Amino acid sequence: MPSSVMPTSMRSGGQPSPAAVSTIGLRKSYGDKTVLDGVDLRIPAGSVFALLGPNGAGKTTAVKILSTLITADGGQAQVAGHDIATSPDGVRAAIGVTGQFSAVDGLITGEENMLLMADLHHLPKGEGRRVTAELLERFDLTEAATKPASTYSGGMKRRLDIAMTLVGNPRIIFLDEPTTGLDPRSRHNMWQIIRELVSDGVTVFLTTQYLEEADELADRIAVLNDGRIAAEGTAEELKRLIPGGHVRLRFTDPTAYQSAATALRETSRDDEALSLTIPSDGSQRELRSILDRLDASGIEADELTVHTPDLDDVFFALTGPTTLPNQPNQPKENVR
Structure with a gap:
């Protein structure tokens, strides 16, 4: 089986599309544990990239490095044209990050959470209120805006979390397992939000525990295992790696x-x-x-x-049958 599939994303005319995120030989260890062991990535602007892997594979570590929250031990990376080591402020100005755990403050209202983010981005008061109102309406949170965020459902908190991320108008957004713990309806609503972001030209770097989610959303998918990229390509390219159809x-x-x-x-x-x-x-x-x-x-x-073969089969083949992320049960056969 080939170890990877990495066709270049091309513009019309055969020119490579610009990379929103690129890494060469990215490495990170914690003590004797190597988490990232020479990771190479190239993510075209205006696309959805999904990073899959078993728990502890290093997905969150990769997001933290690329968003300048922690430093790499080796390798190079650029985000929005800025080197993460020499121009971290440039990276931070261009990105938004939504982590596994909500950054929403439950003690204040949704509107106050948004205005706080506007202040952190140094927006003038008038502009901050305008952006807050627009985003609350976009994410269907206007009616709940004056209620404490602690009263929000899981899906509402996730929508507020992403709305807060968008206050600074980032062109690249890191979503670290954004739908974990959401019910199916809230998950599908989140998928629609992600599609709308990309239609506006935003690049989305997504880590997920749901293979269906990657299959549904991602232009390209990489499987991270034992600190290395085991395979990369479109969902269809990855499925063709696996025999058995x-x-x-x-x-x-x-x-x-x-x-x-x-x-x-x-x-x-x-x-x-x-x-x-x-x-x-x-x-x-x-x-x-x-x-x-x-x-x-x-x-x-x-x-x-x-x-x-589906992404379940790909994941089994690349990482072993005991490490498959949580999945809704789905039939693999289409009866015609």
Whole structure:
């Protein structure tokens, strides 16, 4: 299996798109524990990048280094064109960070939390109030603005957290597991917020424990394991690293089953279940080829299912089956 897939994101005309975040050989250790061991990344501007990995893999450490909260032991990194070691103030001026744990102060209202952030960004009073009002409306928090933040639901606190992050109009946002602990509806609302941010040209660096989330949102995904990038690419590129895709045909008529087994090559038979399994990448071209061969022989299957490797399979293969993050249960087969 290839160790990584790293095609360059290109603009029209074949020129590489500008990098919002780039690292070369990034390293960090805590005592004898190596957390990051030579991490190379290139994240195009205006995209969503997802960093996956088991608990303790170093995802949060990477975010803390790139947001200048801690220093790296080695390697180089640039964020928004600024070197994190020599120009940390330039990095901080360009980014926003939402950590695993909410930065919301529950003792004051949502509006007061926003105005506090405006003061920290040295916005004039009038501009601070204007930005606060706009963001509270954008994140559907206007009605709750004068209530103590301690009374907010988990989803509301997360929305307020990101609204506070946006007060300084950052062009790059680090979201460290932003939907952990949220119910499915709140998680989907957060996904929509992230999509809107990117549509405005913001770059989002996302760490997540939910593989479905990375599959849904990310333009590119990297899997971090044992301090190294085990694989990187689009979700589809990563899925193609993993063998095991197949089409399964089921029949109720034994004669049709036998005829299909003769017409189709490279099949695995289950005579008891009257089913055939054909290796396939699930592409439209391969499906058409299988169906055309059945049609040419006058055979009709009673059920066709397609299995393609998903990010669960990628994660299992790259990090081991005992370290899969928490996932909602989802079927891997599409019945057609």
